[in-house]
Amino acid sequence: MRNACCGSNLRCCIHRRVRLRRITDVLIFVLSIVAALAFWEAISRTGVISEKDLPAMSTTFSELWDLMQTGTFWHALLQTARGWALGLGVAAALAIPIGIVLGSSDFAARAFRVPIEFLRPIPSAALIPVLFLTLGTTLQSEIFLAAFGAFWPLLIQTIYGVRDVDPVALDTARSFGVSTFEGLYRIKLPSAVPYIATGMRISSGVALILAFTAELFMGNPGLGQKVNVAQAFGLENQLYAYALATGFLGLAIHVVSTAAERRALRWHPSQRAVTA
Amino acid sequence: MSRRGDQAVKLAAEIAVPIAIVAAWQLWAVNRDDPKFPPPSTILAKFQDMWLFSEFGTHVVPSLERIAIGFGIAVLAGIVIGIPLGLSRPARLWTMPHIEYWRAMPPPALLPISIILLHSIGNLQKVSFIAFFCLFPVLLNTIDGVRGIDPTFLETARSYGLGRLERIRRVVLPAAFPQIVAGMRNSLSLAVIMMVLSEYFSSTSGVGYVLLISKNTFDFGPMWAAILLIGVLGYLLNALFSIVERELLAWHRGWRAVSGG
Numbered sequence A: 001m002r003n004a005c006c007g008s009n010l011r012c013c014i015h016r017r018v019r020l021r022r023i024t025d026v027l028i029f030v031l032s033i034v035a036a037l038a039f040w041e042a043i044s045r046t047g048v049i050s051e052k053d054l055p056a057m058s059t060t061f062s063e064l065w066d067l068m069q070t071g072t073f074w075h076a077l078l079q080t081a082r083g084w085a086l087g088l089g090v091a092a093a094l095a096i097p098i099g100i101v102l103g104s105s106d107f108a109a110r111a112f113r114v115p116i117e118f119l120r121p122i123p124s125a126a127l128i129p130v131l132f133l134t135l136g137t138t139l140q141s142e143i144f145l146a147a148f149g150a151f152w153p154l155l156i157q158t159i160y161g162v163r164d165v166d167p168v169a170l171d172t173a174r175s176f177g178v179s180t181f182e183g184l185y186r187i188k189l190p191s192a193v194p195y196i197a198t199g200m201r202i203s204s205g206v207a208l209i210l211a212f213t214a215e216l217f218m219g220n221p222g223l224g225q226k227v228n229v230a231q232a233f234g235l236e237n238q239l240y241a242y243a244l245a246t247g248f249l250g251l252a253i254h255v256v257s258t259a260a261e262r263r264a265l266r267w268h269p270s271q272r273a274v275t276a
Numbered sequence B: 001m002s003r004r005g006d007q008a009v010k011l012a013a014e015i016a017v018p019i020a021i022v023a024a025w026q027l028w029a030v031n032r033d034d035p036k037f038p039p040p041s042t043i044l045a046k047f048q049d050m051w052l053f054s055e056f057g058t059h060v061v062p063s064l065e066r067i068a069i070g071f072g073i074a075v076l077a078g079i080v081i082g083i084p085l086g087l088s089r090p091a092r093l094w095t096m097p098h099i100e101y102w103r104a105m106p107p108p109a110l111l112p113i114s115i116i117l118l119h120s121i122g123n124l125q126k127v128s129f130i131a132f133f134c135l136f137p138v139l140l141n142t143i144d145g146v147r148g149i150d151p152t153f154l155e156t157a158r159s160y161g162l163g164r165l166e167r168i169r170r171v172v173l174p175a176a177f178p179q180i181v182a183g184m185r186n187s188l189s190l191a192v193i194m195m196v197l198s199e200y201f202s203s204t205s206g207v208g209y210v211l212l213i214s215k216n217t218f219d220f221g222p223m224w225a226a227i228l229l230i231g232v233l234g235y236l237l238n239a240l241f242s243i244v245e246r247e248l249l250a251w252h253r254g255w256r257a258v259s260g261g
Helices: A010-045 A057-068 A071-104 A106-111 A113-119 A124-134 A139-163 A167-175 A180-218 A223-232 A236-264 A269-275 B003-032 B040-051 B056-087 B089-104 B107-118 B123-147 B151-159 B164-201 B207-216 B220-260
Strands: none
Touching: A010 A057, A010 B089, A057 A071, A057 A236, A071 A106, A071 A139, A071 A180, A071 A223, A071 A236, A106 A113, A106 B003, A113 B003, A113 B220, A124 A139, A124 A180, A124 B164, A124 B207, A124 B220, A139 A180, A167 A180, A180 A223, A180 A236, A180 B107, A180 B164, A223 A236, A223 B107, A236 B089, A236 B107, B003 B040, B040 B220, B056 B089, B056 B123, B056 B164, B056 B207, B056 B220, B089 B123, B107 B123, B107 B164, B123 B164, B151 B164, B164 B207, B164 B220, B207 B220
């Protein structure tokens, strides 16, 4: 019956227009990527930037295609993803509980304000030499670096989230005789979830950057190490192909974590305005 | 407990805990007596020795310069590109796929490429690298800020006969400004990281270079002094930005209080 209504029904008309708009959007999306790739091909082939410095788009993609046929490539990709996942996991396991404690207790927050304010802006990159000379090129050093970087945004978000809990809800729970632990589980955590989800999205990007950084600078196995080796041996095509792949991994993680954030927040009022 | 007593205890904790942490670290390091982990007293002495101010000019100044120029370019470009993108849906459709790809790219992946493309390991490459990755927080926040403007403002401005540039200057920029500033704050802390990464990868001067050299020579004193300096730089830049931010947004809060009240 859906088709039958079209033509006269206003809602159907709007529907159609929305669908048409969606099709043009997809078309523009595809065209803009095609245009950029063509541009890349052109500046390299015409020598605006010499092909030695910037391999042509087709060369780079065929190199990437060749690499994708090898186990080495997927192994490296998985190693980077592993560093990212474990780093983010460790950061979450530490930052969320600590954040809940610091967010719930004014006393604890004040006591640790100065150390946190001082440690937070230290770029994890500064720790690379120490990690290199102490833990070496081990998985631990990669996880430590990724976790250290990912810890701070998540900690701060969790603290804000727990603080933002509606005091009326807490008081109501208390007057209903809800225990402290249950109050934490039923009221504080759910209301902090939007903040924690945002923190997880931010931290997930940071963790990937630092896992890759560990590989590039310390030689831990993974995409970063491949980029470093390709550069050291002057394998320009491979260098660009690996960098391209790293970008895709970053994009994939970004898309997944954004979607996860949205999913975690479906029930939350902050998302209603966005979808409306 | 009285309220005042409560405040006093909290203040005492705020002062005592950091001191206790540093003291515990000192004790631990002295006991351990490991050259890899010198006690804070040694690090501080080295810090004073190097950065106040014998090597300040040779290494700290170049790093600060790179941060300042890279950050400046990123802010300007982010606003200039972000405003039209925020105002025009077609422009966003055409550019967002690329912005999304590059903002998700882990920055160190482009370090070797930046050296090859720019034929440089000097300021040109450092500044470009910092500017490129600091662009995204400003750009995305500008786009978001401009998109969030109440359309009534823009229509009112149009009906008063304000031209396009005038509308941007008088309506769009001020309305999006708080969010642009929020993006600038993220960019600034990113700039410090990009500075360290690019200098640690390849350079001949700067704080990251000190890190690199002290790693290569197993010289732990300067290494810890450099780490402490990077922490202090990050902290101070952040604090400085908070002051600037308060100045920049003072009119805005006032304006909101008036129009809201």
